[in-house]
Amino acid sequence: MDNETGITMFTLSGLNGTANYRVALFALTFLCYSVIWLLNVTIIVTIIVTKSLHEPMYIFLCNLCINGLYGTTGFYPKFLNDLLSNTHVISYAGCLLQGFVLHSSVCADFSLLALMAYDRYVAICRPLVYHSVMSKQRVCVFVFFAWLVPYYLISMGTITTFTTRLCGSHIPKIYCVNYLIGKLACTVSITNTVIPAFNYTFYSGHFIFIIWSYVYLISTCLTSKEKRKKFMQTCLPHLFCLLTLVVCLLFDLLYMRFGSEGFSQSAQNFMAIEFLFFPPIINPLIYGLKLTQIRNRIIQFLCGKRL
Template identity: 40%
Template sequence: MQNNASLTSASFQFTLFTDYGPFRYLFFILCLLIYITIIFINVVVSMTICFVKSLHQPMYIFICCLCLNSLWGSAGFFPRFLMDIMSDRNFISRVSCFSQMYVIHTYVTHELTLLTVMAYDRYVAICHPLHYHSKMTFRMVVHLLTFAVVYPAFVVGTCLYLSSLLPLCGNKLHRIFCSNWSVVQLSCMDTTVNNIVGRLFIVSTILTPLFFVLYTYLRILVVCRRSSTEHRGKALQTCLPHIVTFVTYSFSLFCELSLSRLQADEINTVLIVVLSLEFLIIPPINNPLVYGLNLPQIRRAIFGVIWIHKQSKHTGTAIKH
């Protein structure tokens, strides 16, 4: 048993990838186009916020971080996934597997902590508008972002370190990417400690942010109910993109958590692939589209940058002639 464990722990095999014949090229092209789209729209929104000084405000800085997180999570999944589509032997080394787990799991938790910070920003702006600038200072924004990034990274690192110590009795992962729970299930020994730490991880990095966001919006609804119709409309306009993003991501996260805790062998393969892709595709596309198209400040800034680029191009052409 030990020899088998030491042999299989060196690499893992994704069992969901099968030979689709010529269709693999179609899947590869579609996924590549999706990845390029994710990169393009997130880079456009984040670069616009970085270069337009009028957008150097807390809410837009948080949106920029949300787009950067989408790029981070996509980079941890799509390059390897595209390779696996075209490969006949879908093996991944232990180091690469744990690296992918770290990137995807930090993407998950960073998304939630950033949405939590954004909910707090909207709460202060709507419920305490007179004190907004005194509370949401540059130092406060830095502290919030530091916590939103460092704390999840530390917690995820701790969970994966404990998983890396487990001796494994197999190497087959019934997923399209490496996940911590799938690896823990391959262990030859008792995983009670890992289960306890995993539950603490879910409570501290997933459930707590979710309840905090719900609490802030409950307070916002109370304030809006007592306010005028005009104030209520403005509050809804500023909160709507965040609500759409939060609901979309919560649904995606619920599907992923449900998938990871069920017996993978008993679930339809197509369902596993669809839910996994939905979790890693919808939020990275949804975030920049919702904020880029619904917030007039970002929309005007994007079109302004495009117009300036066209004008400079026409000017350069005119000078050459």
């Protein structure tokens, strides 16, 4: 897959200077990736095999965990390979694919979190119509579009990036993202500006909707002890996971947009991978500990009892 300039490979400079401790870094990264798989697969399997958990909230959570595995798979295998290699390069096609996976995973996170916020709003504020509003058919449609829309929007950005004429092949990071590939363009393209701007605005709208729904939920729950208990049990984990994702992404976006020349390379790398480290671990962990039904099913399974 070539572009007009004939560039077929990109160099990644984020791992320069890690030769002295690459083995230790490889071991820690492999451990982290293994923990991510263990936690997320545990939640996914628990929800799938337990019929009582086949409800909208748990279905959305299951998809959130699947998306966590999808996004991290776009980064960790390549990163682990780079840690054992003396050259840190990636093919042009591989760079576009990695950028697509990472971007679409983040966008799908926001879509699924927005669905979870809507589900909690209906469950707490409109409980009498919950089962009609969140029917199995509608849940399937919601989940379908939660995956489809991010894929479509990010694919448009990937296609425009692919058609852009590049004048460089050096990416100052440990992984590829469309924004950094676009910065290598020989000329500024309106399309490469409009599409990312639309995507940022679109998913910022998701964030605003989630925050609004929780502000409304909090004001509603103050009037009822039962609603407060339900909010504390099912909504706080969701809100904590949302804030974790947003904070991690803000660090990465600020790093890409404004640079961080005053930070060491290790600090820059940490800011770059925060959203690939904290949310995939915290999401299944916090839900597994806080949601009683999931926690009880996991304990029963570990104790050898029938689910």
